[in-house]
Amino acid sequence: MSGAPQAPTGAGLDVESGRLLVVGGGLATARLCSTLRRKKFRGPITVLSAERRAPYDRPPLSKDVLLGKRDDTSLPFDVEKLDVEVRLGTRAVGLSTTDRQVHLADESLTYDALAVATGAAPVRLPGAGRQLTLRTLDDALALRAQLRPGARVVVIGASWIGAEVATAALAAGCRVTCLEFQPEPFAGALGEDVGALTRSWWDDVDLRTSTAVASVETDGVHLGDGEVVPADVVVTGVGVRPDLGWLEGSGLATDRGVLTDTRARTNVAQVVALGDVAQRWSHHTGTHRLAEHWDEASTVAAAAAGALLGWDEGPEHDPVPYFWSDLFGRSLQYVGAHAPDDDVHVDRAPDGSLGRAVWSRQGVLSAWLGVDARPEVVRARTTVGRPVTELA
Numbered sequence: 315m316s317g318a319p320q321a322p323t324g325a326g327l328d329v330e331s332g333r334l335l336v337v338g339g340g341l342a343t344a345r346l347c348s349t350l351r352r353k354k355f356r357g358p359i360t361v362l363s364a365e366r367r368a369p370y371d372r373p374p375l376s377k378d379v380l381l382g383k384r385d386d387t388s389l390p391f392d393v394e395k396l397d398v399e400v401r402l403g404t405r406a407v408g409l410s411t412t413d414r415q416v417h418l419a420d421e422s423l424t425y426d427a428l429a430v431a432t433g434a435a436p437v438r439l440p441g442a443g444r445q446l447t448l449r450t451l452d453d454a455l456a457l458r459a460q461l462r463p464g465a466r467v468v469v470i471g472a473s474w475i476g477a478e479v480a481t482a483a484l485a486a487g488c489r490v491t492c493l494e495f496q497p498e499p500f501a502g503a504l505g506e507d508v509g510a511l512t513r514s515w516w517d518d519v520d521l522r523t524s525t526a527v528a529s530v531e532t533d534g535v536h537l538g539d540g541e542v543v544p545a546d547v548v549v550t551g552v553g554v555r556p557d558l559g560w561l562e563g564s565g566l567a568t569d570r571g572v573l574t575d576t577r578a579r580t581n582v583a584q585v586v587a588l589g590d591v592a593q594r595w596s597h598h599t600g601t602h603r604l605a606e607h608w609d610e611a612s613t614v615a616a617a618a619a620g621a622l623l624g625w626d627e628g629p630e631h632d633p634v635p636y637f638w639s640d641l642f643g644r645s646l647q648y649v650g651a652h653a654p655d656d657d658v659h660v661d662r663a664p665d666g667s668l669g670r671a672v673w674s675r676q677g678v679l680s681a682w683l684g685v686d687a688r689p690e691v692v693r694a695r696t697t698v699g700r701p702v703t704e705l706a
């Protein structure tokens with residue numbers, strides 16, 4: 315087992331009668347349940363989901379839903395056909411791996427195998443003022459209702475969520491201010507030099523970089539220097555964090571997420587973790603990484619299902635990371651994983667802004683970002699880890 319603390323060897327779930335408990339009701343869960351049934355697992359599956367909705371897709375929330383193009387982002391998840399018991403509005407509050415029990419507020423459930431797929435939750439800033447975040451469909455519908463012409467919308471964070479929210483708010487006729495701690499937009503994700511080339515994308519936004527937010531109060535956003543930025547709507551988009559509180563004392567190895575190997579196995583036999591909650595080992599980077607992207611949560615199910623059915627036998631999962639974002643009328647694709655000190659080569663788009671960024675280390679492609687360059691993404695993805703010259 316690479317990376318994560320070695321899981322004890324163990325047998326797989328009995329395909330006829332093994333009891334699987336899945337905590338979390340998002341994309342990773344939907345994919346895991348359907349993969350297990352496809353693999354002829356016939357034992358009982360119980361899904362616990364803190365949300366009151368069946369699994370749905372989140373990327374459209376900050377795009378089509380905010381733009382008013384759709385309200386329903388349900389994922390294919392036919393409870394009857396899959397023969398899954400789904401308990402909506404049910405939050406796991408504790409885990410005991412020694413007696414294989416998940417604790418709810420008023421009862422405990424016993425399992426033979428457990429899948430932890432609880433995703434991540436938005437980071438909130440201090441203060442008593444109303445601060446919207448965007449993680450659930452209800453969040454998106456609540457925010458959309460606030461995006462009225464002329465409304466003063468203050469977005470905190472100039473990265474993916476901030477830019478997508480700003481895009482929707484502008485489309486709705488709002489006056490948009492974006493407050494960013496770093497000197498350039500997207501600096502945290504792409505580095506300052508690359509981020510600087512996206513400045514013109516924000517032309518219709520009052521973008522204030524190198525700006526520290528102290529708190530969100532009822533009269534607006536309070537900055538570190540004492541200034542108050544008035545707002546009708548405040549949206550905080552400063553990142554997400556897996557909620558690991560309910561796993562305390564469980565014996566599961568955690569860091570920023572639940573540590574897993576490339577088969578989604580944790581350090582405890584018969585417990586897998588997948589999707590945004592997992593900090594999975596990657597041979598590409600030689601580290602445990604939080605992926606926090608749709609592609610990972612969608613495709614890791616095959617490895618997790620394999621591990622559940624044959625603990626030491628399942629396929630490995632370590633794809634070249636991929637994510638996309640749609641913002642300011644542009645479509646971005648990113649593949650790979652760059653380190654801050656990688657070499658970066660940038661091509662500009664016809665308007666002078668960012669067109670492509672290519673990161674490499676000692677001549678080997680580590681990551682590629684394309685703006686409105688979708689046809690190139692497959693080639694870029696297959697070239698990651700190979701000489702950067704092969705991209706030419």
Ligand SMILES: Cc1cc2nc3c(=O)[nH]c(=O)nc-3n(C[C@H](O)[C@H](O)[C@H](O)COP(=O)(O)OP(=O)(O)OC[C@H]3O[C@@H](n4cnc5c(N)ncnc54)[C@H](O)[C@@H]3O)c2cc1C
Nearest residue numbers: 338339340341342364372373405406433589590607608637
């Ligand atoms: C607005 C938005 C836009 C995005 N856009 C993109 C994009 O453009 N491209 C991209 O690649 N990715 C994007 N993502 C990320 C992508 O959606 C996630 O990576 C993916 O949803 C992760 O799936 P998951 O199943 O791991 O977690 P989630 O989808 O978060 O599901 C986890 C579920 O577990 C539930 N839960 C949490 N704790 C408990 C508990 N203790 N007990 C029971 N249930 C619990 C949660 O309520 C939630 O329903 C976006 C995400 C958001 C929020």
